[in-house]
Amino acid sequence: MRRIEHQLYELQARLLEMGALVETAIHDSIRALLDRDEAPARRVIENEARIDRMEIAIDDCAVSLFALNQPTACDMRRLAATVKINNDLERMGDLAAHIAERTLSLIPQAPLPLLDLPQLARLAADMVHESLDALVRHDAELAQRVVLADDEVDRLRDSLYSTLVCSMQENAAAVPWDIHLLFIVRHLERIADHATNIGEDVLYYLRGIDVRHHASVA
């Protein structure tokens, strides 16, 4: 194994460790919301700084890997994908923390109807998991499935938005809480977007085709 192979392997292991942390944060933030449980929400907020530190460590590691070796065009693609995925994961960690913060504001209130939120949350979490799985298993088909799942996310979001608008119009007292839900929907949608980015980066890295910005993924 070339030295750089070994280093790239280690870098990917760290990226997946970061991925596992972020997945836990997403699951915890969703659980806090659906179970009205403060403990996982607080955990997410506490762990955000750890995820931020890990992003920086992985970036630094990628940069010195560039510096100490002479990467081939293929290594380069892999490194570039790593840096981008690292960034997407960090953003997802932030979004999970935003969900956790809004959930902490919602919990003391009377339970709200969650509508399609559990479905949207499950779909977003699945997309995150599958995008990382596609990375580990070098599975272009799975990566593509993640990219395509984004349409279903948009459908669920639109339906949730309409319902929340009606709820706010019918019950002024619920407006502040409905706004929290509105932003939670938006954060879940953004998490799914980042999973889509990871799917696209995996495809880019596997195929050498840049499918970012939703060019054809066929």
Added chain:
Amino acid sequence: MRRIEHQLYELQARLLEMGALVETAIHDSIRALLDRDEAPARRVIENEARIDRMEIAIDDCAVSLFALNQPTACDMRRLAATVKINNDLERMGDLAAHIAERTLSLIPQAPLPLLDLPQLARLAADMVHESLDALVRHDAELAQRVVLADDEVDRLRDSLYSTLVCSMQENAAAVPWDIHLLFIVRHLERIADHATNIGEDVLYYLRGIDVRHHASVA
């Protein structure tokens, strides 16, 4: 001048060209909103694909610069900052397009009170301009000023949110339009966040200190 110096210089020129496009998009989206003018909003939406293409071209250029040279640790920092700033700019372009889309939904309605929105918009646009200026002029002090301006953005956002919540509670008919405004506030806040990221990346590149994630910038 070393060959890589020259290439880095060209790369930065392209990044600044991208910056100029994104600044125009932000200005146009704000102008569309404040002047209730569809033309600049449509321009922003049309130009989004161009910004997306430019991001990819700059990334590719950075990657091949890595591949064809043996960058020093300092070049490396500069390259890493370029890739990150490129990504922030592309996200800002997206956000400007989101603002333009929501503005197109708002224009056919009766004029809404815009509250502190013009102030927030001006502040966000200034931060974008100054963060790019700090990059061009290697001005750490200016970069730091951008990072610190983020607190004022948060203050304006909080005040706008409260006012919008009241408005929705008092007038159910205005809910759909107030939600557009709510998201426009959020998008402006995110644009300011990306300007802050650029400020932090400029500081990182100039000082070799990683001040991302709002560690002390003193």
